[in-house]
Amino acid sequence: xxxxxxxxxxxxxxxxxxxxxxxxxxxxxxxxxxxxxxxxxxxxxxxxxxxxxxxxxxxxxxxxxxxxxxxxxxxxxxxxxxx
Numbered sequence: 320x321x322x323x324x325x326x327x328x329x330x331x332x333x334x335x336x337x338x339x340x341x342x343x344x345x346x347x348x349x350x351x352x353x354x355x356x357x358x359x360x361x362x363x364x365x366x367x368x369x370x371x372x373x374x375x376x377x378x379x380x381x382x383x384x385x386x387x388x389x390x391x392x393x394x395x396x397x398x399x400x401x402x
Contacts, residue, residue, distance in 0.1 A: 320352060320353070320354045320355070320356065321349035321352035321354070321355045321356070322355075322356050322358070323347075323349055323355065323356070323357045323358065323373075324358045324386050324389075324390075325358065325359060325360075325386060326347070327359075327363075327364065327365025327366075327371055328341050328344065328346075328365035328366055328367045328369075328371070329344070329345075329346050329347055329365075330346060330347050330349050330350070330357075330371065330373050331346060331365075331367075331369070331371045331372060331373060332346070332350045332372050332373060332376075333369065333371075333372050334346045339367075339369060340367040340368065340369055341367045341369065349373065350372075350373055350376060350378075352378070353378065354378055354380075355373065355376065355378050355379040355380070356379075356380050356382060356393075357373065357374060357379055357380070357381050357382065358382045358384060358386055358389040358390070359381065359382075359383060360383065360384070360385060361383065362374065362381075
């Protein structure tokens, strides 16, 4: 599981392909994870101003919230699951 908090352009798999504003940019390879959780306040664009392909990946779950609130909820949910 990859947990992404607030990152945008640095997680965009489009950086691996030429011809777009993030081409060649070093990125975190979170798209290689089996499951991805992204915590963001909105679907807003990053500095490059382009959509992030990671957000529509079937392996990605989007959690729209501020980081503190989302992490509090996730922690409580995990504690419920594991006892």
